[in-house]
Amino acid sequence: MEKNAALAALVKRLSATAALNDEDRRALEALPLRIERKGPNETIVASGDRPSLCCMVVNGFVIRSKAVADGRRQILAFHQPGDIPDLQSLYLHVLDHELSTMSECVLAFIPHAALRAMITRRPLLAEVLWRDTLIDAAIFREWICNVGQRSGISRMAHLILEIYTRLKTIGATKDGAFRFPVTQLQLGQAIGMSSVHVNRILQELRAEGLLQIGHSEIVIYDERKLRELADFDQLYLHLDPAL
Amino acid sequence: MEKNAALAALVKRLSATAALNDEDRRALEALPLRIERKGPNETIVASGDRPSLCCMVVNGFVIRSKAVADGRRQILAFHQPGDIPDLQSLYLHVLDHELSTMSECVLAFIPHAALRAMITRRPLLAEVLWRDTLIDAAIFREWICNVGQRSGISRMAHLILEIYTRLKTIGATKDGAFRFPVTQLQLGQAIGMSSVHVNRILQELRAEGLLQIGHSEIVIYDERKLRELADFDQLYLHLDPAL
DNA sequence: CGTCGTATTGAAGCGTCTCAACGTGAGTGG
DNA sequence: CCACTCACGTTGAGACGCTTCAATACGACG
Numbered sequence: 001m002e003k004n005a006a007l008a009a010l011v012k013r014l015s016a017t018a019a020l021n022d023e024d025r026r027a028l029e030a031l032p033l034r035i036e037r038k039g040p041n042e043t044i045v046a047s048g049d050r051p052s053l054c055c056m057v058v059n060g061f062v063i064r065s066k067a068v069a070d071g072r073r074q075i076l077a078f079h080q081p082g083d084i085p086d087l088q089s090l091y092l093h094v095l096d097h098e099l100s101t102m103s104e105c106v107l108a109f110i111p112h113a114a115l116r117a118m119i120t121r122r123p124l125l126a127e128v129l130w131r132d133t134l135i136d137a138a139i140f141r142e143w144i145c146n147v148g149q150r151s152g153i154s155r156m157a158h159l160i161l162e163i164y165t166r167l168k169t170i171g172a173t174k175d176g177a178f179r180f181p182v183t184q185l186q187l188g189q190a191i192g193m194s195s196v197h198v199n200r201i202l203q204e205l206r207a208e209g210l211l212q213i214g215h216s217e218i219v220i221y222d223e224r225k226l227r228e229l230a231d232f233d234q235l236y237l238h239l240d241p242a243l
Numbered sequence: 244m245e246k247n248a249a250l251a252a253l254v255k256r257l258s259a260t261a262a263l264n265d266e267d268r269r270a271l272e273a274l275p276l277r278i279e280r281k282g283p284n285e286t287i288v289a290s291g292d293r294p295s296l297c298c299m300v301v302n303g304f305v306i307r308s309k310a311v312a313d314g315r316r317q318i319l320a321f322h323q324p325g326d327i328p329d330l331q332s333l334y335l336h337v338l339d340h341e342l343s344t345m346s347e348c349v350l351a352f353i354p355h356a357a358l359r360a361m362i363t364r365r366p367l368l369a370e371v372l373w374r375d376t377l378i379d380a381a382i383f384r385e386w387i388c389n390v391g392q393r394s395g396i397s398r399m400a401h402l403i404l405e406i407y408t409r410l411k412t413i414g415a416t417k418d419g420a421f422r423f424p425v426t427q428l429q430l431g432q433a434i435g436m437s438s439v440h441v442n443r444i445l446q447e448l449r450a451e452g453l454l455q456i457g458h459s460e461i462v463i464y465d466e467r468k469l470r471e472l473a474d475f476d477q478l479y480l481h482l483d484p485a486l
Numbered sequence: 487c488g489t490c491g492t493a494t495t496g497a498a499g500c501g502t503c504t505c506a507a508c509g510t511g512a513g514t515g516g
Numbered sequence: 517c518c519a520c521t522c523a524c525g526t527t528g529a530g531a532c533g534c535t536t537c538a539a540t541a542c543g544a545c546g
Contacts, residue, residue, distance in 0.1 A: 395533075
């Protein structure tokens, strides 16, 4: 049953951060879930909404983005299975950005009320979820650096390495290759670059033999060189809970 | 006594978010504080540190920044009295960026252990502090948009309006004027722009009669026009706890 | 009164944008 | 099964915002 699979994924994800005891586990498994399927490019929640549920990605990829003046759009994050992109809506009641699907998605919706009740009773789970939102913020900080300071090619390399590194933690990569159905326009919206220029930057990366990017698959050929070019230090992802 | 003043400021700040009861208040007032003074441009904590205390700004201004390759630096946030810039270090144990003073500062250091103990016993305080870190993240998101999408002049206007709007909440402005001891280099490091170009952008803003910026004071002449130019919508600051 | 950090100005160069045309591949309907 | 469509990727050319370098001006401070 899909609900159980989703809950299992959630338990697994949170167990990676802290040693949950049986009561914590039971509290998680008691969460009421609503499973929903969505097609590509559908809005999940929009800016200005006051959602009463959080959304966990079970399958597929989700984008967080913000509309700026003149119809421009900034992508703020790419989310993978296991992520809860709008966890912050638990305490920030009006959404200041929007959530939409990139690909076909399976989503699990969890009522705020149930999460809040759980958090009050189980401080360790509160801590684990809080930490999740803090890592979110750490990634935002790195994106500010990326967009603000790095050259075009370095920015792109950094973004791709981040996605790769995070996907590796859920076992969704294989020898530097991973599925990621992104368009050049979306890449540009994530790093503040026109899609035309994205195209040229990708050609440079390809010409250097660093990576290949095609129909919804990315292959990294030379991770070491790419990391150097990107000025990539994965500390900001806080993957090790001991740190 | 300075400790009491600092605690009072903390209580006031957190009371603005939620209705604290007497027990919450007492728990806050029982926090052990160490007051420290620092001169301008001193490092408070550095990237890679594992702090065992959080730092609250009592007086003065604090900068969060991250070093990028080639000695470049990105400023991530400007912090004002009442802020706790490294609250995230409670659960993200290794610092991925650094904290330093802009001006002369009075800081109050609170041990993590004391905060953690308080949080476990008083869920409402946990919620209020969690919310604080979520607002932090919301501001980071807006900065990504700012640096990624807006034109130079719009970016600068947005930054200044953000500082102004936040300072207004603590009563540190007067008719559009406020003290803020920032250099053009720092402004540039915050919005991803060379200090030379910052200078020219500020001249444009001055020439349009929108604002004046001089020796540690900024004066906004035409807030309406400035907001329009900046594409500024203060929703992202989440100043109203009901929203 | 000299020094040092910051602000200001000019000029050359380049990274990136915009506009516009064209190529390509997947999906759709006649 | 082919023609059509549509979204996405690719290419070229010109314009412009911004950077860098370098020189000069200003203002606070010892």
